[in-house]
Amino acid sequence: MKLSRGLAVAGLLAALPGWALAADIDGSTLSVLWGVPFAGILLSIALMPLLAPIFWHHHFGKVAAAWGLAFLVPFAITFGPGMAGVSLVHALVAEYIPFVILLTALFTVAGGIFIRGNLHGSPGLNTTILAIGAVLASFMGTTGASMLLIRPLIRANDNRKHVAHVVVFFIFIVSNAGGSLTPLGDPPLFLGFLKGVDFFWTVSHIFQETLFLVGALLAIFFVLDSWYYRRSEEVITADPTPDSRAIGFDGKVNFALLGVVVALVLVSGFWKSSVVFNIAGTDVGLPGIVRDVGLVIVTFVSLWLTPKKVHEDNQFGWGPMQEVAKLFAGIFLTIIPVIAMLKAGVNGPFGAVVSAVTRADGSPDPAMYFWAAGALSSFLDNAPTYLVFFNTAGGDPAVLMTTLAPTLAAISAGAVFMGANTYIGNAPNLMVKAIAEDRGVKMPSFFGYMLWSGGILVPLFVVMTFIWFR
Secondary structure, eight states: OHHHHHHHHHHHHHHSTTGGGOOOOOGGGOOGGGGHHHHHHHHHHHHHHHHSHHHHHHHHHHHHHHHHHHHHHHHHHHHOHHHHHHHHHIIIIIIIHHHHHHHHHHHHHHHTOEEESOOOOOHHHHHHHHHHHHHHHHHHHHHHHHHHHHHHHHHHTTTBSOOHHHHHHHHHHTTTGGGOSSTTTOHHHHHHHHHTOOTTHHHHHSHHHHHHHHHHHHHHHHHHHHHHHHSTTTBOSSOSSOSOSOSEEEOTHHHHHHHHHHHHHHHHHHOOOOOEEEETTEEEEHHHHHHHHHHHHHHHHHHHHSOHHHHHHTTOOSHHHHHHHHHHHHHHHHTHHHHHHHHTGGGSTTHHHHHTTBOTTSOBOHHHHHHHHHHHHTTSOHHHHHHHHHHHTTOOHHHHTTTTHHHHHHHHHHHHHGGGGSTTSSHHHHHHHHHHHHTTOOOOOHHHHHHHHHHHHHHHHHHHHHHHOO
């Protein structure tokens, strides 16, 4: 229903004369004050669950909408309804709707697979699940791997007192670091693939960095989880999940549907078509339309073919997906001027950030690209952040894959790895958090999570900088 309303709005805006003629936003003319609504929604996500948890639980969608309007209305008054309309349509049609469609398909298909039987959440088993998830993430995406494994991982640990650290490391490893090896793994790499980066370039250039990060995180997790596990009060005597059923899978048809999702995403990247539809200034290509329609069909087929009992056993519900869809609607809207200011390069309000990635002799500094792309990916959407620095480094894939290979590797690693620094750095982070909380896991607050990432991830990133990105 929400998606159909979004398409209807896009169609209505497309019909208004003159809107399609509005120019792109010139970020060099914008004041940093246009970033206030974006900062506001980030602070709302961070603080309101702590300061007003009941209000936030019932009204987070309204809060996100309010911040969206706090940007859109003044923008329309200042630059005219044409510019505001084109920006809104672009955010909806080119970014938000495809984003939500893909997440909904993965959420639905993975939610239709139930790993039956009772896994017991020992340190060895938990570490094994995280390792499997890290491998799967590069082949079925961080979102797909996260949605497939988070429920059985939580169920395996439902007789333990401390579970939050398990979910935190799951976000570090499965929802982020594991998706760094192929364009299927994470949206920034897929955008690079669409720009001309070879499909296997990433795996051949940041495999060592990925192996180091994932390996170090698995080792740290095993030691930490073992310490918790040995505590006398850790394991609850009564396990809520019975041992009566053999280990196996229910809803197996969804594995085939998951393959269809991956194929649709991959084909949309390889397929080049001259058929383009212009919707109020936003070009929408035929491959993208086919992909999104196919994903919607897959979603309904999964709901139709998945037995009701599988969803009941999985405690499948739409709450986590609704939370992500509503919050990211506000994020995608309020991020518009922030991305425009970044795209303005050294001439924009954030020119100091762009200048910082260049050495005195004019050559790119891989270490600074790694940290700049990573820092912005921690709070902005990591896909457009990747594109900003991809273009800052020249934007020529042939040069970036060869002469400037260290720079492209730094951009890729920063955008993917550091998406784990906050809950909003990558879409699966917030989805995993929402599912865990829906299952009764008391997750760290926004800043509490950043204490985990700052204490564990950041030191590893510093080590990686001195080894690979000097």
